[in-house]
Amino acid sequence: MWGIIATWRMALEGVSESAPQLAAGSAASTAVVDAVAAVEDFPFYKSVGYGGLPTENGEVELDAAFMDGDTLAFGAVGNLIDIANPVRVAQALSRQRYNSLLVGQGAREWALEQGFSDKAMLTERAMQHYRKRCRETLDKGLSPYDGHDTVGIIGLDKQGSMSVATSTSGLFMKKRGRIGDSPIMGSGFYCDSETGAATATGVGEDLMKGCTSYEIVRRMAGGMTPQQAADSVVFELEDKLMSRFGRVGDLSVVCMNRHGEFGAATNIKTFTFVVATEKQPLTVYLAERHREQTCYQPVDEAWMQAYAARIRAPIEE
Numbered sequence: 001m002w003g004i005i006a007t008w009r010m011a012l013e014g015v016s017e018s019a020p021q022l023a024a025g026s027a028a029s030t031a032v033v034d035a036v037a038a039v040e041d042f043p044f045y046k047s048v049g050y051g052g053l054p055t056e057n058g059e060v061e062l063d064a065a066f067m068d069g070d071t072l073a074f075g076a077v078g079n080l081i082d083i084a085n086p087v088r089v090a091q092a093l094s095r096q097r098y099n100s101l102l103v104g105q106g107a108r109e110w111a112l113e114q115g116f117s118d119k120a121m122l123t124e125r126a127m128q129h130y131r132k133r134c135r136e137t138l139d140k141g142l143s144p145y146d147g148h149d150t151v152g153i154i155g156l157d158k159q160g161s162m163s164v165a166t167s168t169s170g171l172f173m174k175k176r177g178r179i180g181d182s183p184i185m186g187s188g189f190y191c192d193s194e195t196g197a198a199t200a201t202g203v204g205e206d207l208m209k210g211c212t213s214y215e216i217v218r219r220m221a222g223g224m225t226p227q228q229a230a231d232s233v234v235f236e237l238e239d240k241l242m243s244r245f246g247r248v249g250d251l252s253v254v255c256m257n258r259h260g261e262f263g264a265a266t267n268i269k270t271f272t273f274v275v276a277t278e279k280q281p282l283t284v285y286l287a288e289r290h291r292e293q294t295c296y297q298p299v300d301e302a303w304m305q306a307y308a309a310r311i312r313a314p315i316e317e
């Protein structure tokens with residue numbers, strides 16, 4: 001059995017390339033890292049890698065992670081500035097015995113020492129979004145934190161190995177130095193080849209309150225299906241935060257078990273994910289909550305076209 005599942009439509013191109021490789025016997029680790037790197041490289045995806053949206057200071061600070069479900073080894077970077085593919089730095093860190101999670105200047109220095117390329121990651125288009133948001137926030141009192149999304153990709157290969165990788169520019173207009181769930185093991189991602197893996201996207205500050213990805217994997221290990229684990233974790237966390245914290249942000253997750261069965265859950269209106277397995281042809285799903293359950297259906301051609309137009313639309317400043 002092989003399988004791959006990813007958060008958001010933006011993962012489609014990367015997953016389309018990695019799925020046939022998994023079918024041909026490639027390693028899950030290579031499949032997920034290559035697929036995430038493809039998202040990082042695409043300038044029109046404004047919440048990941050090159051073209052990602054900046055902090056309130058107008059700098060792009062990137063977070064990424066990689067976890068190998070066979071060894072439980074992980075590597076992660078936070079607030080990485082101007083390095084081409086944060087996910088590849090994270091994977092390289094996972095091979096080190098120590099210093100698995102590096103942030104800021106230290107992460108950048110290590111990446112450069114290892115030969116990773118220096119690349120200016122702030123694009124003119126991201127700056128246009130930034131200027132527009134600064135103005136709207138002043139004029140209309142909009143939340144500067146809207147407009148994020150993390151790519152998280154889980155792979156299962158024919159050898160039974162699983163891996164997960166994440167990458168994000170984090171919340172738009174975040175404080176310099178802010179880190180969300182995406183590079184934090186157990187919250188933004190977790191992977192154990194003996195059980196399965198999960199990865200999250202949404203408001204990192206809230207996802208971390210539930211150690212969301214670890215909790216999903218733990219529930220799968222306890223016998224839940226991936227869908228039961230995903231729904232129960234998302235909706236229980238939502239209820240808990242509403243009653244004890246008084247509010248809750250966006251929470252969306254995808255997961256897969258070691259048999260290639262998958263699940264997805266969300267507390268928002270439109271969460272998309274991409275999946276392909278030996279049994280399931282490559283599909284982009286649109287997930288919606290129905291009370292305490294998530295339902296999903298494939299997106300149609302009109303949706304795909306509207307998406308393609310939206311991500312390239314000129315930004316009216």
Ligand code: ASP
Nearest residue numbers: 148149150180201202204
């Ligand atoms: N979880 C990410 C963060 O808080 C953002 C997102 O996935 O939308 O950094």
